[in-house]
Amino acid sequence: EVSLMFGVTGIDRAGVDPNDFTTLGVPLWDPSFDLDRPESQAHVLSICEEIQRNARNLRLTKDAGGQECLMQGFKRYREDRG
Numbered sequence: 001e002v003s004l005m006f007g008v009t010g011i012d013r014a015g016v017d018p019n020d021f022t023t024l025g026v027p028l029w030d031p032s033f034d035l036d037r038p039e040s041q042a043h044v045l046s047i048c049e050e051i052q053r054n055a056r057n058l059r060l061t062k063d064a065g066g067q068e069c070l071m072q073g074f075k076r077y078r079e080d081r082g
Contacts, residue, residue, distance in 0.1 A: 010027075011024060011028065012027075051069075
């Protein structure tokens with residue numbers, strides 16, 4: 001399973017058992033990442049669209065869940081509102 005996260009600079013794994021695959025650690029958030037900025041929104045959207053264009057090569061499974069990301073839904077919402 002792969003989860004894609006934005007605005008994270010790393011993972012704090014202090015105190016995490018390296019043999020416990022269910023505990024990943026605590027995300028270290030990037031204070032400079034701002035999803036309010038149109039440039040950030042466009043970047044996230046472009047990555048989501050790239051993933052969809054390459055879905056066959058990525059071998060997404062049927063149980064992978066929805067293949068629409070937040071920014072695609074937000075873009076459609078904005079377009080519908082004019």
